[in-house]
Every structure is written in structure tokens, then in C-alpha cells.
Amino acid sequence: MKRAFPILGVLTAILLSYALYQALVAAPTEQTMGDVQRIFYYHVPSAWTAFILFFVNFGASVFYLIKRNAAADIVALVSAEVGVVFCTVVLVTGPIWARPVWGIWWTWDMRLTSTLVLWLIYVSYLFLRRFSSSGQTPILAAALSVLGALCVPFVYLSIRFFRTQHPQPVIGGGGSIDPRMLHVLLVNWLAFSCFAFLVCWSRYRLESLQRDVDQAHALESLLDPRGSLR
Amino acid sequence: MTPPAGITRATLVKDMRLEWRSKDAINSMLFFSLLVVVVFSFSFDPSAEESRQIAGGLIWVAFLFAAVVALNQTWAREIRNQVLDAYRVSPAPANSLFLAKTLGNFIFVSVLEALMTPLFIAFYRLRSLGPMWQLLLVAVLGTWALVVNGTFFAAMSLRTRSREIMLPLLLFPISIPAILAMVQSTTAILNGEGAHFWIVLLATYDLVFTTVCLRLFETVLNAE
Numbered sequence A: 001m002k003r004a005f006p007i008l009g010v011l012t013a014i015l016l017s018y019a020l021y022q023a024l025v026a027a028p029t030e031q032t033m034g035d036v037q038r039i040f041y042y043h044v045p046s047a048w049t050a051f052i053l054f055f056v057n058f059g060a061s062v063f064y065l066i067k068r069n070a071a072a073d074i075v076a077l078v079s080a081e082v083g084v085v086f087c088t089v090v091l092v093t094g095p096i097w098a099r100p101v102w103g104i105w106w107t108w109d110m111r112l113t114s115t116l117v118l119w120l121i122y123v124s125y126l127f128l129r130r131f132s133s134s135g136q137t138p139i140l141a142a143a144l145s146v147l148g149a150l151c152v153p154f155v156y157l158s159i160r161f162f163r164t165q166h167p168q169p170v171i172g173g174g175g176s177i178d179p180r181m182l183h184v185l186l187v188n189w190l191a192f193s194c195f196a197f198l199v200c201w202s203r204y205r206l207e208s209l210q211r212d213v214d215q216a217h218a219l220e221s222l223l224d225p226r227g228s229l230r
Numbered sequence B: 001m002t003p004p005a006g007i008t009r010a011t012l013v014k015d016m017r018l019e020w021r022s023k024d025a026i027n028s029m030l031f032f033s034l035l036v037v038v039v040f041s042f043s044f045d046p047s048a049e050e051s052r053q054i055a056g057g058l059i060w061v062a063f064l065f066a067a068v069v070a071l072n073q074t075w076a077r078e079i080r081n082q083v084l085d086a087y088r089v090s091p092a093p094a095n096s097l098f099l100a101k102t103l104g105n106f107i108f109v110s111v112l113e114a115l116m117t118p119l120f121i122a123f124y125r126l127r128s129l130g131p132m133w134q135l136l137l138v139a140v141l142g143t144w145a146l147v148v149n150g151t152f153f154a155a156m157s158l159r160t161r162s163r164e165i166m167l168p169l170l171l172f173p174i175s176i177p178a179i180l181a182m183v184q185s186t187t188a189i190l191n192g193e194g195a196h197f198w199i200v201l202l203a204t205y206d207l208v209f210t211t212v213c214l215r216l217f218e219t220v221l222n223a224e
Helices: A004-026 A035-067 A070-102 A110-131 A137-159 A179-223 A225-229 B004-022 B024-043 B048-074 B076-089 B094-124 B132-157 B163-190 B196-221
Strands: none
Touching: A004 A035, A004 A179, A035 A070, A035 A110, A035 A137, A035 A179, A070 A110, A070 A137, A070 A179, A110 A137, A110 B163, A137 B132, A137 B163, A137 B196, B004 B024, B004 B094, B024 B048, B024 B094, B048 B076, B048 B094, B048 B132, B048 B163, B094 B132, B094 B196, B132 B163, B132 B196, B163 B196
16 A cells, blocks of 8 residues: 555556646647636546545535544545645636636636635635544534535525536536646546545645554553653 | 523523623614614615615625624633533533523624614615515524534534634634525515525525534534
């Protein structure tokens, strides 16, 4: 397992640089939008990656609530953290693209608003993890994660009643896309997913080490003979 | 052994009696929402037509903020003298306690709404174009949505540092669909338009979140 980590790291680096080349050079320039459109290769893969990570967070939280498995809790924490980062990338790259194309930074449209609400829910999740005392954090956070995930369909339904300005989804929607662009998009998505997985993995290792250290400290202070005399 | 409904009733009656004697929650909520109404009236000129468009949002924002004041006090008095710990080791079902607290908060916020609504109507010269019973339905469903999640998250934020800040941070994001439904339906009814979609959405939201809160409350109460 430990040897797989650097191998995956190198693979991700190669894949990311290939994806960067594909997105900036190889992909055809969009007819009406021009080069601005290339941000699409970061925007959409980041969104997909963030949604997958939030889904992983939900799954791990449910698993934790049933089995009380410490590893599931770490997976939930890590996927929420990395998911929020990718969701932030989506929320930042969106307005950068929208300003030249729509002429506005932001609009309260369905997809924008629901992504923002999703981001808010998972930021509040991270707040809870940060502010609660360590012993109870996993259970409280898992309960919040379940409620947050249940909230998502309501967010989509309620905000669908607002006017939609966002382009139709490229895959599984009404929009059409040049096959070369689709290729670049998928390469970027693969690269981003690998990168997200890599970050999650190293964060997972860090968190489990941190917990081991904390546990060792607690045990040491219990066993310390001078501690018991005081 | 006392049946679960008996425990709910006993806790509810105890909370009501405490509130009746101190009037802490209701007074602070009333004053707080009054302040919100006055501050908002400075931000725009409340004429009849204009105010009908924004009144829905305004009313619910005032009630939402005021409800947080009451929700924060819900569990605080059970912390003193370790009442909550005593409850945890007793064989009483956790959900009886949760239901009692939720019903108590529902009553507090409903009383607040009943007292504040005439004031809103007077200050903002409101006159509804839609049916009154729909507004009442939205008020009941909306208040329940706020209170059931609020009571649950108040129990959660009890275990955190700076718990008073934590409650709105947890409650508001999850409540966004409910708040949107309340505001949109109220505005639609005031303007004499249909609000069926929003009312059904709100009712479903209430149903789903009440069920899940009841399922998870015992876990959260006993989290150690």
C-alpha cells in the first residue's frame, strides 16, 4: 500500500500535465466564446469531483452511524474537506467565465444557487467538526451529514422554480459538444479525480497518524507514575 | 413506568410553567423581532404595493432570527444541575424529550407570530389578496420546519464550543429550502397567486426532517 502512494503521485502529475496541455493547446477554440471557454475544462471536472466526494461523505457517514467504524469517520472528514475545496474551485471559476460571456459575475440561477447552498451545507459541516469536542465529533458530524444529504433534493426542487440561465448539462442534458472537447473534458476529469484521490489519501494518512499520536499521548499521561502522584 | 406520551406531556408542562414564570424566551423574541421590523422599515419606504412584494421575506427573516433566540435557550436550562445527564441515564425514551422540546418551541414561536403579525400588518400596510387559511397553513408548516430542525441542531450545538454561534451556522444552510418555500408561498398568497407547489414542498420537507430527526436524536443525545 505504501509503495502505491508515490506511484500514484507520479501518475497523477503526468496525467495533470497532459490534461493541462490538452485543455490549453490541443482542445479546439470555441467559436463564439473564444479562449475563455477553456475554463470549462476545470470548472466541470471540479464540479463532478466535488459531487462525488460529497456523495462519499454521505456514504461514509451512514456507514459510521451503523458500524461506528473509525476509518469511516476519517473518510467522511477527508472527503468533506477535499470536496469543499473542489466546490470552491467551481464557485470561483464560474464567475470568471460568466463575466465575459454573460456580462455579469453572478446570477441567482438554479445551478449556481444550488451549488452555493451545497457549499454552505458542507462548510457548516466542517465548522461543526472544528467546534465540537473530540469524543463526540464523529457522531454529531455523521448526523449532520445525513441531514445535509437529505436536504440536497429539496434544494434542487425548490431552486428549480427560479429561472435557469446556466448552459444545459453537457452529458445527459440537452447540450451538444464537439467530440474533441469531450475527450479533453474527460481527460481533465480523470486527472482531477486522481488528484482528489491522492489528496484524500495523504490527508487520510495524516489524520490517522494524528489520532494515533493523540491516543498515545493520552495513554502515556495515564501511565505516567508522576502523574498519578500529583 | 410512565408511557412516552406522559413523559412528553410532563416535560412540556414543566417548560411551559418555567416560561410562564420567567417569560425569558418570549420577551427576548418579541423585542428582537420588533427591532428587526423597525430596522427593515428604514431600508425601504413601506408603501402598500411594494411591501406586498417583500413582506414574505421580511416576516420570515424576523421570525427566523427570533426563533434562534428561543432555540438557544431550549437546552441551556437542562445543562444546569446536570438534568440532561440524569435524563440520559434514565430509561425514558429520548424521543419523548425531543418531542416535548419541539412542541414547546413550536408554541413559543407560534405565540410570537400571533403577536407580531398584527404589528406587521399595521407597519407595512399589508392586505392579503389570497385566502387567509393558506397563510395560516404556511405559518404552521413553516414554523414546524424551523422548530424541528432548530431543536435538533440546538441539541447538537450544545456539545460544541461557543454553542450560541454554532446553532445558526448549522440551522440556516439546512433550512434554506424550507425558508425559500415559506417566503415564496407567503409572497404568492399575499399577491393572490397560487402557492400549491410550495406548500406541498414544505409539507414534504417537514415530514422527511421530522422523521430523520426522530431517528437520529437518541444517537445525538447519547454521543460521548
